Amino acid sequence: MPVERARRRLGVKWSRYGDDVVPAWVADMDYDPPAAVTEALHGHLNRGDLGYASMSADLPEAYAAFQQRHHGWLPDPSQVRVFTSALHALEAAIWNTTEPGDGVVVLTPVYYPFLDAVRDSGRRLVDAPLDPDGWRIDPDRLDAAIDPRTRVILFCTPHNPTGRVFEPDEIAAVADVAERHDLLVVTDEIWGELTHGPRHRPLATCDERFAGRLVTLGSASKSFNLAGLRCAVAVVDHAPLERALDAMSTHLQGAPSTLGVVGTLAAWTECDDWLAAVRVELTARRDQLARRLAADAPAIGFEPPEATYLGWLDFRATDLGDDPARALLKRGRVALSQGPKFGTGGTGFARVNFATSAEILDDIVDRVATTVAAAVA
Numbered sequence: 335m336p337v338e339r340a341r342r343r344l345g346v347k348w349s350r351y352g353d354d355v356v357p358a359w360v361a362d363m364d365y366d367p368p369a370a371v372t373e374a375l376h377g378h379l380n381r382g383d384l385g386y387a388s389m390s391a392d393l394p395e396a397y398a399a400f401q402q403r404h405h406g407w408l409p410d411p412s413q414v415r416v417f418t419s420a421l422h423a424l425e426a427a428i429w430n431t432t433e434p435g436d437g438v439v440v441l442t443p444v445y446y447p448f449l450d451a452v453r454d455s456g457r458r459l460v461d462a463p464l465d466p467d468g469w470r471i472d473p474d475r476l477d478a479a480i481d482p483r484t485r486v487i488l489f490c491t492p493h494n495p496t497g498r499v500f501e502p503d504e505i506a507a508v509a510d511v512a513e514r515h516d517l518l519v520v521t522d523e524i525w526g527e528l529t530h531g532p533r534h535r536p537l538a539t540c541d542e543r544f545a546g547r548l549v550t551l552g553s554a555s556k557s558f559n560l561a562g563l564r565c566a567v568a569v570v571d572h573a574p575l576e577r578a579l580d581a582m583s584t585h586l587q588g589a590p591s592t593l594g595v596v597g598t599l600a601a602w603t604e605c606d607d608w609l610a611a612v613r614v615e616l617t618a619r620r621d622q623l624a625r626r627l628a629a630d631a632p633a634i635g636f637e638p639p640e641a642t643y644l645g646w647l648d649f650r651a652t653d654l655g656d657d658p659a660r661a662l663l664k665r666g667r668v669a670l671s672q673g674p675k676f677g678t679g680g681t682g683f684a685r686v687n688f689a690t691s692a693e694i695l696d697d698i699v700d701r702v703a704t705t706v707a708a709a710v711a
């Protein structure tokens with residue numbers, strides 16, 4: 335998408351900063367969503383068909399079929415519940431299965447709204463940092479972090495911000511700890527379709543020890559660039575949470591808008607070709623980023639992600655300090671996400687969103703490289 339068109343977008347990515355800043359922060363793509371989605375939305379708009387949605391009931395079957403096609407997992411549609419966003423479902427799981435002061439495990443660095451969700455609920459963050467050498471799960475560290483009042487593990491695969499697709503042995507370590515300490519595992523798999531080769535493994539397919547203690551979050555928001563539609567699902571395989579959600583006021587639970595349901599259904603049923611094409615584009619941009627950084631800013635550490643369109647950049651060998659995104663915004667007029675917000679392991683890092691055109695990505699790297707060079711000069 336040409337930069338002039340991107341700047342006309344009213345979404346938060348392009349409107350938060352001034353026209354002299356190139357945005358590479360929030361996880362939206364600078365690509366148009368699939369035509370089948372916009373056609374479905376237009377159809378509803380053209381008919382003035384904006385009453386209460388009747389199609390929410392189709393979401394569980396559509397999600398189950400989508401998961402089976404892409405990941406070989408057929409969730410039980412009767413366990414699929416509809417929410418307005420992945421974080422809405424995540425917070426509903428925390429609030430309904432824990433008490434204030436209970437521990438909730440996070441594997442840091444991690445998508446920082448996980449940290450906010452725990453803090454805001456009055457629950458306690460139980461930090462189990464990933465091993466910074468490759469961002470692998472350290473089973474001993476995970477086990478040692480857990481105390482008698484720990485109740486939940488918040489998991490995320492593929493992982494934001496590192497882009498890792500966790501390996502079977504790492505997932506087995508999580509299953510082992512969850513079983514031994516009787517923990518609920520909430521696994522956020524909304525990046526599952528955006529891999530660059532490695533196969534995403536839904537936790538539900540990985541280990542029998544997850545049975546009865548697993549909530550899987552799914553959404554079309556990342557894979558199809560539809561975050562503003564506000565629609566997500568959770569597969570709830572955890573009897574206490576099922577009971578709590580059954581008892582919860584329906585209005586407190588909320589519901590996606592008609593357009594959220596319509597767009598998500600179109601994405602999950604008609605857009606596999608679009609998804610295949612966007613994956614090719616994203617892998618090309620990832621490789622462009624790797625090439626450019628190696629050539630023009632070799633002091634920045636970058637391990638090309640196995641999934642997502644996020645680069646987790648290590649600036650510790652530069653002079654940009656603990657929070658490089660601040661310096662990059664101020665001096666380079668390029669907006670990345672601030673590493674320290676992602677918790678332990680984020681100091682000296684910044685997250686870049688490379689889901690954009692080759693031209694805009696070149697501009698992003700130019701600004702980053704120039705700022706780093708000026709800082710060391």
Ligand SMILES: Cc1ncc(COP(=O)(O)O)c(C=O)c1O
Nearest residue numbers: 361419420421445494522553555
């Ligand atoms: C891992 C992860 N979970 C959840 C979200 C937000 O999803 P939603 O808008 O559906 O709450 C994001 C957005 O970037 C994300 O990266």
